[in-house]
Amino acid sequence: MSEKNPSISEAESHVMEVLWRAPAPVVAEQIVVALAETRRWQAATVKTLLNRLLNKGAIAAEKDGRRFLYQAVLQRDAWLARESASMLQRLFGGRLAPLVAHFGSQQTLSPEDVQALRKLIDRFDHEQ
Structure with a gap:
């Protein structure tokens, strides 16, 4: 370090x-x-x-x-x-996707969480 x-x-x-x-x-x-x-x-x-x-x-x-x-x-x-x-x-x-999939399978994602993830994915799509 x-x-x-x-x-x-x-x-x-x-x-x-x-x-x-x-x-x-x-x-x-x-x-x-x-x-x-x-x-x-x-x-x-x-x-x-x-x-x-x-x-x-x-x-x-x-x-x-x-x-x-x-x-x-x-x-x-x-x-x-x-x-x-x-x-x-x-x-x-x-890898980020397996992390999100893991947490999604362990606990229920709220509608706000799902919306935030969609916005994040959209932002990444536009940056690439």
């Missing part, structure tokens, strides 16, 4: 989601509070994840008195694009 687009674990992604949603840099305690309901992680766990993300270059930290302010460096869109492409390649050989 390049430093510009580091590999992020599932646990680290939860911390990143908090940082991506934050309108400004946040302290570790704010991340602990934001994750308290869904993760119930101790502050030490969050700080460990923050240090891993810092070492990977996914986030930046700025000293503010006796604490650090954290913010995302890795853009969510870049991470999502890489993760999506990796999953598609790994599970469906890089």
